[in-house]
Amino acid sequence: xxxxxxxxxxxxxxxxxxLRRDPVSLVLTIIFPILLIGIFIVIVSAFRATxxxxxIVVADLDGTPASxxxxxxxxxxxxxxxxxxxxxxxxxxxxxxxxxxxxxxVIPQGFGVxxxxxxxxxxxxxxxxxxxxSQFVTAAVNDGAQALVNQATQExxxxxxxxxxxxxxxxxxLSGRPPxxxxxxPGFLGMIAILGGFDxxxxxxxxxxxxxxxxxxxxxxxxxxxxxxxxxxxxxxxTILRTALMLLIFTLYGLVxxxxxxxxxxxTILMAIFTLSVGLTISSRIRxxxxxxxxxxxxxxxxxxxxxxxxxxxLLAPGGTAIADSLPxxxxxxxxxxxxxxxxxxxxxxxxxxxxxIGSLILLPIAILxxxxxx
Amino acid sequence: MSIKIFLSDSIAVAExxxxxxxxxxxxxxxxxVVLPFFFTAALGAGQGGAGSxxxxxxxxxxxxxxxxNSLASVRLWQTLATSPDFxxxxxxxxxxxALAQLxxxxxxxxxxxxxxxxxxxxxxxxxxxxxxxxxxxxxxxxQIESTLTSYTQNFDPNxxxxxxxxxxxxxxxxxxxxxxxxxxxxxxxIGLTTVLAIVQIFxxxxxxxxxxxxxxxxxxxxxLLVSPVPIGSIMLGKTLFDILLSVIRTFTVLGLSVYGYGAxxxxxxxxLLALSLIIALVTMGIGFVxxxxxxxxxxxxxxxxxxxxxxxxxxGLIIDSNLLVGVSQVISYLLPFTYAFDALKxxxxxxxxxxxxxxxxxxxxxxxxxxxxxxxxxxxxxxxRLIR
Numbered sequence: 001x002x003x004x005x006x007x008x009x010x011x012x013x014x015x016x017x018x019l020r021r022d023p024v025s026l027v028l029t030i031i032f033p034i035l036l037i038g039i040f041i042v043i044v045s046a047f048r049a050t051x052x053x054x055x056i057v058v059a060d061l062d063g064t065p066a067s068x069x070x071x072x073x074x075x076x077x078x079x080x081x082x083x084x085x086x087x088x089x090x091x092x093x094x095x096x097x098x099x100x101x102x103x104x105x106v107i108p109q110g111f112g113v114x115x116x117x118x119x120x121x122x123x124x125x126x127x128x129x130x131x132x133x134s135q136f137v138t139a140a141v142n143d144g145a146q147a148l149v150n151q152a153t154q155e156x157x158x159x160x161x162x163x164x165x166x167x168x169x170x171x172x173x174l175s176g177r178p179p180x181x182x183x184x185x186p187g188f189l190g191m192i193a194i195l196g197g198f199d200x201x202x203x204x205x206x207x208x209x210x211x212x213x214x215x216x217x218x219x220x221x222x223x224x225x226x227x228x229x230x231x232x233x234x235x236x237x238x239t240i241l242r243t244a245l246m247l248l249i250f251t252l253y254g255l256v257x258x259x260x261x262x263x264x265x266x267x268t269i270l271m272a273i274f275t276l277s278v279g280l281t282i283s284s285r286i287r288x289x290x291x292x293x294x295x296x297x298x299x300x301x302x303x304x305x306x307x308x309x310x311x312x313x314x315l316l317a318p319g320g321t322a323i324a325d326s327l328p329x330x331x332x333x334x335x336x337x338x339x340x341x342x343x344x345x346x347x348x349x350x351x352x353x354x355x356x357x358i359g360s361l362i363l364l365p366i367a368i369l370x371x372x373x374x375x
Numbered sequence: 376m377s378i379k380i381f382l383s384d385s386i387a388v389a390e391x392x393x394x395x396x397x398x399x400x401x402x403x404x405x406x407x408v409v410l411p412f413f414f415t416a417a418l419g420a421g422q423g424g425a426g427s428x429x430x431x432x433x434x435x436x437x438x439x440x441x442x443x444n445s446l447a448s449v450r451l452w453q454t455l456a457t458s459p460d461f462x463x464x465x466x467x468x469x470x471x472x473a474l475a476q477l478x479x480x481x482x483x484x485x486x487x488x489x490x491x492x493x494x495x496x497x498x499x500x501x502x503x504x505x506x507x508x509x510x511x512x513x514x515x516x517x518q519i520e521s522t523l524t525s526y527t528q529n530f531d532p533n534x535x536x537x538x539x540x541x542x543x544x545x546x547x548x549x550x551x552x553x554x555x556x557x558x559x560x561x562x563x564x565i566g567l568t569t570v571l572a573i574v575q576i577f578x579x580x581x582x583x584x585x586x587x588x589x590x591x592x593x594x595x596x597x598x599l600l601v602s603p604v605p606i607g608s609i610m611l612g613k614t615l616f617d618i619l620l621s622v623i624r625t626f627t628v629l630g631l632s633v634y635g636y637g638a639x640x641x642x643x644x645x646x647l648l649a650l651s652l653i654i655a656l657v658t659m660g661i662g663f664v665x666x667x668x669x670x671x672x673x674x675x676x677x678x679x680x681x682x683x684x685x686x687x688x689x690x691g692l693i694i695d696s697n698l699l700v701g702v703s704q705v706i707s708y709l710l711p712f713t714y715a716f717d718a719l720k721x722x723x724x725x726x727x728x729x730x731x732x733x734x735x736x737x738x739x740x741x742x743x744x745x746x747x748x749x750x751x752x753x754x755x756x757x758x759x760r761l762i763r
Binding site: 024028035036038039042043045046047049052054093096099102119120121122123124125126127128129130131132133134136138141142145166167168169170171172173174175177179181183184186187286288289290291293294295297298299301302303305306308310311312314315316317318319320321323334337338341342344348 | 401402404405409410413414416417418419420421422423427429431434435451477478479480483496501502503504505506507508509510511512513514515516517518520523524527528530531532552553554555556557558559560565573577581585589672673674675676677679680681683684687688689693694695697698699700703720721724725
């Protein structure tokens with residue numbers, strides 16, 4: 001046992017020494033997290049921007065004070081920018097069809113009269129190939145209409161046949177945090193653990209095979225179990241470093257980490273070990289390091305969608321949810337979100353951690369066996 | 376040199392590429408099987424088929440706590456429970472009990488109808504309901520809130536069975552109807568535009584840049600460069616080889632999408648093929664430039680990964696490029712892939728003819744020419760250095 005531990009430590013030391021000598025891998029370990037957070041900031045800052053200036057055209061076919069009031073609301077909107085006032089409905093639609101505007105708003109003739117009886121409507125045509133922008137157009141019209149309703153209610157004397165929505169929904173998030181894009185951040189930590197695990201397997205096995213040093217290592221007086229154990233220990237050390245770096249970036253970004261740091265580290269380590277097992281299984285069939293890396297990257301991108309990295313897996317189509325439920329990574333991402341965002345304790349994530357552990361315990365011996373046979 | 380010799384050299388290079396490709400099972404697997412199948416199947420699993428519809432909130436377990444126990448609150452429960460959007464409303468919880476379960480994955484939201492709900496409605500005041508959500512699930516709180524609001528804003532407590540509301544009616548703000556026009560698209564069709572491009576970018580870049588760096592590492596690259604075959608022929612030969620693979624990939628993605636997931640692109644197959652090949656050529660051009668910079672295979676793979684991440688951030692895949700701010704918008708407008716995704720959306724979703732997208736096409740073709748010229752010059756200097 002003592003010899004096994006000594007050999008494992010020696011192999012771990014060798015792996016880390018090799019990484020230190022490979023500046024590309026070393027830089028990658030640092031650059032990946034920073035790049036990911038950079039991308040997150042770009043996207044969040046776009047969503048959080050105070051003004052959006054989505055170009056729209058408006059056709060006011062009514063020309064009454066009521067339609068003017070709505071037009072005023074639209075021109076003051078922080079979502080849209082009225083680029084043109086057109087005379088006809090067709091001109092408005094044409095502007096959208098030609099790509100001159102993302103939305104066209106038509107205030108029909110009789111709007112003012114209908115408003116008094118509570119039957120008013122406006123027509124909103126959007127270029128729905130621009131997914132986010134078209135939603136901003138609809139939101140601007142909704143806000144404008146709601147503001148019109150509120151204004152009429154406040155003025156009281158106005159004889160508009162308007163009413164407020166009968167029921168207001170007041171939302172209270174469990175975390176008590178303001179609504180932001182931050183719940184995605186724990187998913188990024190999971191992403192780093194997965195990508196890091198895949199990269200480690202490429203470094204640990206495939207590149208060693210290419211250099212021809214793997215058979216030598218296997219023939220050395222070190223047990224094969226100690227070799228794999230050492231390589232796995234190196235991944236554990238690297239995962240701890242990557243997790244620490246990500247948590248530091250999260251903190252600098254302003255995310256308050258509520259849960260136990262120990263449990264967060266444990267979750268990322270289990271995710272990395274499971275990834276290592278998958279990578280080891282694949283590497284027994286695909287031997288080139290570059291090919292293996294491309295394959296793993298190609299596999300991980302769709303996996304991110306299905307394993308709940310960016311969106312809750314509960315919102316996927318039924319087939320997607322079933323796949324998500326069968327992927328141990330989903331449970332890892334879920335546990336990270338609960339730990340970091342909600343501050344849940346061990347009991348809340350024990351099931352998730354158990355699934356990751358069982359997944360690794362099943363896959364790892366198979367992976368080692370396959371890897372030995374193809375050595 | 377005659378054009379005939381130039382072309383025969385190009386074909387010889389293409390043949391050589393095919394021969395090497397045929398011998399490499401992993402390359403065949405990744406290029407023609409894993410990338411097109413895995414990406415399309417993942418899209419289908421995530422979004423459902425193009426013909427199928429599903430409500431994201433339908434299966435989410437949500438606790439219903441009625442503290443009012445009035446006719447109005449029962450009618451609201453009936454409205455939600457019989458709707459296609461809230462099929463998993465769980466009753467029998469107290470408010471405290473339900474809140475204690477939130478965050479344990481047994482329930483993901485709690486709807487609480489407070490005391491005085493019916494009184495408020497009867498007296499003409501705005502009634503309130505509380506929605507507690509597990510906001511650690513990204514996107515779920517917003518989804519439940521907006522779906523619930525669409526039912527409550529048109530709720531009439533005087534009606535026993537609420538009329539079924541169309542999407543149009545649900546979007547309407549009380550007092551002002553909002554009639555939406557403009558085609559709406561299935562999530563799968565939207566995703567198809569992304570998958571088609573990403574598959575070509577992923578595979579094309581690795582085949583050109585990765586292939587040349589592999590040749591360099593194997594030592595055959597220098598021999599190819601100093602052979603009497605002109606650099607133009609080498610580039611054309613490799614391009615021809617990759618174009619054929621791109622055609623196969625395009626048909627694989629489209630075949631699986633149309634016959635497997637019921638996608639109905641709003642354009643003809645030639646337009647799709649042409650766009651797909653233009654995207655492949657843009658990628659190949661960048662691949663040639665990277666290859667000419669003498670990068671190793673590992674560096675190529677890393678650049679590929681960064682390229683894909685860049686595309687997700689700046690090419691309008693997650694958020695429309697016109698909504699980006701500051702430097703990110705400038706980067707977005709400089710990336711040729713932004714125009715590629717825009718062109719794919721306009722053709723596949725809106726049915727616009729390819730030739731009407733002049734600006735998108737001009738930018739993409741311009742970047743193809745620019746990158747091929749840069750790569751040619753760099754490769755030419757490499758050859759000169761090798762000969763000397």
